[in-house]
Amino acid sequence: MSTKKKLEFLAYAIFIVITFMMPLFLDIFWLNRIAKYLVFGMLGVAISLSWGYAGILNLGQGLFFGAGAYMLAASLKLASPTSLQQGSDTPVPDFMLWNAEPGSLTDLCCITKVSFLWIPFQAQWFGIFMGLVLPVVLAFILGNIIFRQRISGVFVAIITLATVLLFRLLMIDFQPLTNGFNGLTDLGWFTLAGFEFDPYTVQTYYLVAASLAVVLVATRWLVSTRAGLVLQSIRDDANRTRYLGFDVSSYQIFFFCVSALIAGFAGMLYVIAAEFASPTFMDLTFSITMVVWAAVGGRSSLLGACIGAILINVIEATVSETELFVEAWQAIIGLLFVLVVLFLPRGLAGLANDITDRLLGGAKKSQQDAPSGE
Amino acid sequence: MAALTIDGIGVDFGGFKAVDNFSMTVEEGELRVLLGANGAGKTTLMDLISGKTKSTEGRILLHDRDITNWQEHKIAREGVGRKFQIPTVFRELTVRENFEVAGFNHHGVLLNVGSRRKKIAADRIEEVTNLVNLRGKLSDRAGSLSHGETQWLELGMVLVQNPKIILLDEPSAGMTVQETLKTSQIINDLKGRHTLIVVEHDMAFVREIAEKITVMHLGKVLAEGVIQDIENNQAVKDAYLGRGGIG
Numbered sequence A: 001m002s003t004k005k006k007l008e009f010l011a012y013a014i015f016i017v018i019t020f021m022m023p024l025f026l027d028i029f030w031l032n033r034i035a036k037y038l039v040f041g042m043l044g045v046a047i048s049l050s051w052g053y054a055g056i057l058n059l060g061q062g063l064f065f066g067a068g069a070y071m072l073a074a075s076l077k078l079a080s081p082t083s084l085q086q087g088s089d090t091p092v093p094d095f096m097l098w099n100a101e102p103g104s105l106t107d108l109c110c111i112t113k114v115s116f117l118w119i120p121f122q123a124q125w126f127g128i129f130m131g132l133v134l135p136v137v138l139a140f141i142l143g144n145i146i147f148r149q150r151i152s153g154v155f156v157a158i159i160t161l162a163t164v165l166l167f168r169l170l171m172i173d174f175q176p177l178t179n180g181f182n183g184l185t186d187l188g189w190f191t192l193a194g195f196e197f198d199p200y201t202v203q204t205y206y207l208v209a210a211s212l213a214v215v216l217v218a219t220r221w222l223v224s225t226r227a228g229l230v231l232q233s234i235r236d237d238a239n240r241t242r243y244l245g246f247d248v249s250s251y252q253i254f255f256f257c258v259s260a261l262i263a264g265f266a267g268m269l270y271v272i273a274a275e276f277a278s279p280t281f282m283d284l285t286f287s288i289t290m291v292v293w294a295a296v297g298g299r300s301s302l303l304g305a306c307i308g309a310i311l312i313n314v315i316e317a318t319v320s321e322t323e324l325f326v327e328a329w330q331a332i333i334g335l336l337f338v339l340v341v342l343f344l345p346r347g348l349a350g351l352a353n354d355i356t357d358r359l360l361g362g363a364k365k366s367q368q369d370a371p372s373g374e
Numbered sequence B: 001m002a003a004l005t006i007d008g009i010g011v012d013f014g015g016f017k018a019v020d021n022f023s024m025t026v027e028e029g030e031l032r033v034l035l036g037a038n039g040a041g042k043t044t045l046m047d048l049i050s051g052k053t054k055s056t057e058g059r060i061l062l063h064d065r066d067i068t069n070w071q072e073h074k075i076a077r078e079g080v081g082r083k084f085q086i087p088t089v090f091r092e093l094t095v096r097e098n099f100e101v102a103g104f105n106h107h108g109v110l111l112n113v114g115s116r117r118k119k120i121a122a123d124r125i126e127e128v129t130n131l132v133n134l135r136g137k138l139s140d141r142a143g144s145l146s147h148g149e150t151q152w153l154e155l156g157m158v159l160v161q162n163p164k165i166i167l168l169d170e171p172s173a174g175m176t177v178q179e180t181l182k183t184s185q186i187i188n189d190l191k192g193r194h195t196l197i198v199v200e201h202d203m204a205f206v207r208e209i210a211e212k213i214t215v216m217h218l219g220k221v222l223a224e225g226v227i228q229d230i231e232n233n234q235a236v237k238d239a240y241l242g243r244g245g246i247g
Helices: A003-025 A028-053 A061-078 A094-098 A115-122 A124-148 A154-173 A202-224 A226-236 A238-242 A248-274 A284-297 A302-321 A329-343 A347-367 B042-050 B072-078 B095-103 B109-113 B122-131 B147-160 B177-190 B203-209 B227-232 B234-241
Strands: A190-192 A195-197 B004-013 B016-026 B031-035 B057-062 B080-083 B165-169 B195-199 B212-217 B220-226
Touching: A003 A028, A003 A202, A003 A302, A003 A347, A028 A061, A028 A202, A028 A226, A028 A248, A028 A284, A028 A302, A061 A115, A061 A124, A061 A154, A061 A248, A061 A284, A115 A124, A124 A154, A124 A248, A154 A284, A195 A202, A202 A226, A202 A248, A202 A302, A226 A238, A226 A248, A226 B095, A226 B109, A238 A248, A238 B072, A248 B109, A284 A302, A284 A329, A284 A347, A302 A329, A302 A347, B004 B042, B016 B042, B016 B057, B016 B220, B031 B042, B031 B203, B042 B072, B042 B080, B042 B165, B042 B195, B072 B080, B080 B147, B095 B122, B095 B147, B122 B147, B147 B165, B147 B177, B177 B195, B177 B203, B212 B227, B212 B234, B220 B227, B220 B234, B227 B234
Parallel strands: B031 B195, B031 B212, B080 B165, B165 B195
Antiparallel strands: A190 A195, B004 B016, B004 B057, B212 B220
């Protein structure tokens, strides 16, 4: 293994260890905040995979995040105590009563015209299952439309952007099913094997941190496989890859789906930590913000994009709460972005890469006299 | 059975026939040069063979298999390797990684997810690296290579796949005199071992490598034969070589 690769693995290890040591230094309020930022870090990984490795600039990643979030939130909404206090033996979400058909039975079967869709979500595993499957199915359909037509570059960005806005509109308009603008709030706790994950406990933090570690390592492994190398070839020159015998669109669709799966998983974790799902997840600004995180951290590095997301959120939180900057914090963050894009086009990871190259280059020169093999 | 049989192929771009009822047979191990003025349809013919352009008439047979209008990646898998006029390589990957991608023994996404990158056609890659003069460059980023080296890298990627037919679109374009000479040596090295179709403008280069030449004009075959025949052919002189004969 080359020195550079060893350093990269070391960086992953250090990052994971640091996330696991956070409970030693932070109170529970901050731990819950950091848990949310780790979820954003996971979104950074998803963006880096699709943008940095596949060259697919997805400006609608919020669609997959939102899909994952809403699916689990539906299950947790039914597990909430208020859903059991609506005068029925079975749980019914409170907002459905406000939207009820006149004279209808207070039950998921028929309280509104579409409420029966909620019935399977009484089982939490179904919410989890759908939270993983729905983003992948949406990505598969969207990916087939985009990549089989050989659409690329800025047009992918435009289509994904339009798609997320369309779904946001649908989520808001389907008030009886989704509670519209208000989203799903007042959720129960996520339960796994009898254990309840109160968002303000160290266990929930560990759940998120462990999930992020798994996603980071698994994605890093995925890009190191042959398929990952083919993916990077496609990014560099899709035509060349095609004339080497690879079905380019099937690779693009596959990794588009993996990226959506990660985003959907992140959405579910966010619901566990933040206790709500809202159409703002599908706001344009949120999807674009994710891309900015990845750009600052370095889109061609999974870990870089992940750290970029976490760092920016920590800075935002601290700067916006410092009395001196309360009025000006958005300008400060904006300035930071401009500086990074101007002077570090490959982000923080690119900077780290250059520094290690320089250090290793210096080391190599001093070894040059010694006979060396690989 | 010939390695490649082109039988009356043609394509109609809304009334304009870039290639028109074109037929040609290339034997196993042959090196065929395609000559023709700009717009004669040489690159379009390459596009038709490799699947980039769909034909509106005729057939293309690879040995005895009809590959007419297949998708590009399927034609490539069947054994047609193509090097483009403007060199296209994977610039962010190293030279070795470029060769590795070309050398993958299967192409499906799920099969390749399960495969680590160790030991991919290592012997073949070494052989090709020597052939295209890229020894000592294996760890370099492909984007850092010179123009000539990039051309050789792309040729090498095609060679790693050991295709039945190799299509080379102006392999010496933009090269220095020394690079052109080296390229002609590489191509002469491949003679007999591979079946090659080379599109080329540079007559000096053509003299270095050519056995049999097919001259195209307005999408059709104008003449076919060894280099002396072509140089003395009146129709070729009029249509292509024109004023002052061959340069």
